[in-house]
Amino acid sequence: MARSQKKGPHVEEKLFRKVMVAKQTSSFVPIRTWARRCMIVPEFIGQKFEVHNGRTFLPVTITEDMVGHKLGEFSPTRTYRGHGAGKKK
Amino acid sequence: MPRVVGVDIPNNKRIEYALRYIYGVGPKVAERILKEAQIEPEVKAKDLTEDEVSRIAGIIERNYQVEGPLRRIVQGNIARLRDIGCYRGLRHRRGLPVRGQRTRTNARTRKGPKKTVAGKKGVKELSRG
Secondary structure (H helix, E strand, C coil): EEEEECCCCCCCCHHHHHHHHHHHHHCCCCCEEEECCCECCCCHHHEEEEEEEEEEEEEEEHHHHHCCCEHHHHCCCCCCCCCCCCCCC | CCCCCCCCCCCEEEHHHHHHHHHCHHHHHHHHHHHHHHCCCEEEEHHHHHHHHHHHHHHHHCCCCCCHHHHHHHHHHHHHHHCCCCCCHHHHHHCCEEEEEEECCHHHHHHHCCCCCCCCCCCHHHHCC
16 A cells, blocks of 8 residues: 555655765765665665665665665565576575 | 547447457546546447547547557556666566565466476375366
């Protein structure tokens, strides 16, 4: 079910502040975050993140098309290497 | 047989059903179109007058996305998901269900015909039954 319009998008306050600081200082150091539930807002475009997937941080660079998705959608949490007799690990 | 929006030639069914043969027109949209065109939904498609057909066509062209353009929009949306590498895009790439359905069983619409795996639990029971 979609989120109530009344609430507006969920954006993690702390993360948002960090993004604004990074933008002002035009720093290109990726921001490490666990905030997978955070909605990507237009202010994030061009910013680099490292989004936790439960084990490691995966690099995500935000493009315009990603606005409206959540950070977690770009950091898969499951490992699947396929079935079958393939001798590869 | 009447032609509405390009190649669609609905047959001798009532128009409320015939219109649904157009991609992008379902029960609700068909109902709304007929209401706006002031045509009885019970009339057979073949019994429509020229004027009524053109009225329907006009309404569809003005208010709805159907057929080719609609297909292109849908394809474009999927392509976007694939390109940005989000979870839904990954599921589209792999041909697996996108909306969190189970894949241990079922999911045959997305996965296609069964590929039986030897030794998998449940295979024996399935072949016996």
